[in-house]
Amino acid sequence: MSQTGKRIIIAGGGTGGHIFPAIAIANAIKEQSPDMQILFVGAKGKMEMEKIPQAGYDIKGLDIAGFDRSSLIKNISLPFKILKSFGQVKTIFKSFMPNAVIGVGGYSSFPVLKYAQRLGIPTFIHESNSFAGKSNMLIGKNATRVFVATEGMERFFPAEKIMVTGNPVRKSIVSSTISKAEALAYFGLDTTCKTILAVGGSLGARSINEVMAKHVHELESLHLQLIWQTGKTTAAIYVERGKSYKNVWVSDFITDMDKAFAAADVVISRSGAMSVAELCVTKKPVVFVPYPLAAEDHQTVNAKYLVDKNAALMVKDEDAQSKLFGTITMLATNVPMQEKLIQNISRYAVTNADEIIAKEVLQSIQ
Structure with missing residues (x-):
């Protein structure tokens, strides 16, 4: 992969509520900085693996799943999947070498942003809901900036990191x-x-x-x-x-x-x-x-x-x-x-x- 210019990873997905804002942000970045290279990282088998390429962007899939509240037995393999996903993230970072990482929610965003923070790479979170997701709260403490949809999010994130932006709606x-x-x-x-x-x-x-x-x-x-x-x-x-x-x-x-x-x-x-x-x-x-x-x-x-x-x-x-x-x-x-x-x-x-x-x-x- 060519390493000229700057590079950004956008991580997360699972539902349209995470995927379409991510695409809107990616398109806005390309509009403001046409030479920027953007790579998406999502969860294998999830909706983003289909929708992101349709929008014209590359995506890498992680072998990861979220916590299953309906069946505790299904969570036995969860620690192994998380460990495996960190290994996959390490390989992706070595190849792509991002200058910044944006997380849009969904469990695939956690290992990507956590690994970026370990390396001292600027990390950004977009929290679309009025109640922050657990992984976003964990990552938010060390994020460069947390973009939120509404006021009153200081109970979830450090006040000095918050920026109220609203939610990105598709340009179409x-x-x-x-x-x-x-x-x-x-x-x-x-x-x-x-x-x-x-x-x-x-x-x-x-x-x-x-x-x-x-x-x-x-x-x-x-x-x-x-x-x-x-x-x-x-x-x-x-x-x-x-x-x-x-x-x-x-x-x-x-x-x-x-x-x-x-x-x-x-x-x-x-x-x-x-x-x-x-x-x-x-x-x-x-x-x-x-x-x-x-x-x-x-x-x-x-x-x-x-x-x-x-x-x-x-x-x-x-x-x-x-x-x-x-x-x-x-x-x-x-x-x-x-x-x-x-x-x-x-x-x-x-x-x-x-x-x-x-x-x-x-x-x-x-």
């Missing part, structure tokens, strides 16, 4: 110019119907999917149509359920999320940090269904922040079966409420977090 979403009519044509849907977008994250949300599957046959009589991302988990069942309806577009993954947002009148979504950031930028009336098992219940915290400001609606996961369909159909037909939510959620849009982070990282290695 921030800079989208696609019209609603073009977007609806892309999904093969009708311009005269109100459109619901249902997304449960890259891995899917069972409660959202079950409600959509149960009520999908009712949409046409209500003059509604649906763009439905089922996520990877048990996708086949839900794709099969939705595909026979002409007013439903269904798939396990939406590649062109800018088009999905442009087509949607209202949205059902989990409230992970990146979903929230994207919905603020796209100014969409949303019903959040927080994932109840998120660490420290941070998805409820994320959603409640906007709900309390009359900028979103929320249905608890446990209430989804009884309340979600009624709430989303009410919102889809209540234009004044949509307008109020649009006006309020747009106040929390951050469109340049990736540029701020890129500039700060580049300044440290000039």
